[in-house]
Amino acid sequence: MNGMRSKRCRGFTLLEVLVAFVILALSLGVLLGIFSAGLRNTRLAADYSAAVALAESRLAELGVTSPLAPGIEEGAGAGPFRWRSEVVELDPVDEPGGPGAARLYRVEVEIAWDSLLGPRTVSLATLRLAEAP
Numbered sequence: 001m002n003g004m005r006s007k008r009c010r011g012f013t014l015l016e017v018l019v020a021f022v023i024l025a026l027s028l029g030v031l032l033g034i035f036s037a038g039l040r041n042t043r044l045a046a047d048y049s050a051a052v053a054l055a056e057s058r059l060a061e062l063g064v065t066s067p068l069a070p071g072i073e074e075g076a077g078a079g080p081f082r083w084r085s086e087v088v089e090l091d092p093v094d095e096p097g098g099p100g101a102a103r104l105y106r107v108e109v110e111i112a113w114d115s116l117l118g119p120r121t122v123s124l125a126t127l128r129l130a131e132a133p
Helices: 002-009 014-061
Strands: 071-076 082-089 102-115 118-131
Touching: 014 082, 014 102, 014 118
Parallel strands: none
Antiparallel strands: 071 082, 082 102, 102 118
């Protein structure tokens, strides 16, 4: 009887092996989901960083390469990015201004792109003083 009992206690039953594989599969599924979400968030953060850098570059360029003029411009940036800049002249102060008087402009740059999670935008705005045309 001891010989039979020792044979039964050796090894694992099929049910135990199946349960172990189910637990392993669930654990690996959760780990892969976490890893995938981390990669997706890293890519999204890199896209936002590139979009902000492009917006800052466009803001710095406006008014330097050509005089500020009210209006809207659009264009394509590097990669999937599209930019749109808008210059609006704010109401002038009721003080006399001769030639070369400064005007206040609101400059806004919006960067748009399509990510895996849908369309994304970044918008930066600032105020600029420039000579009146």
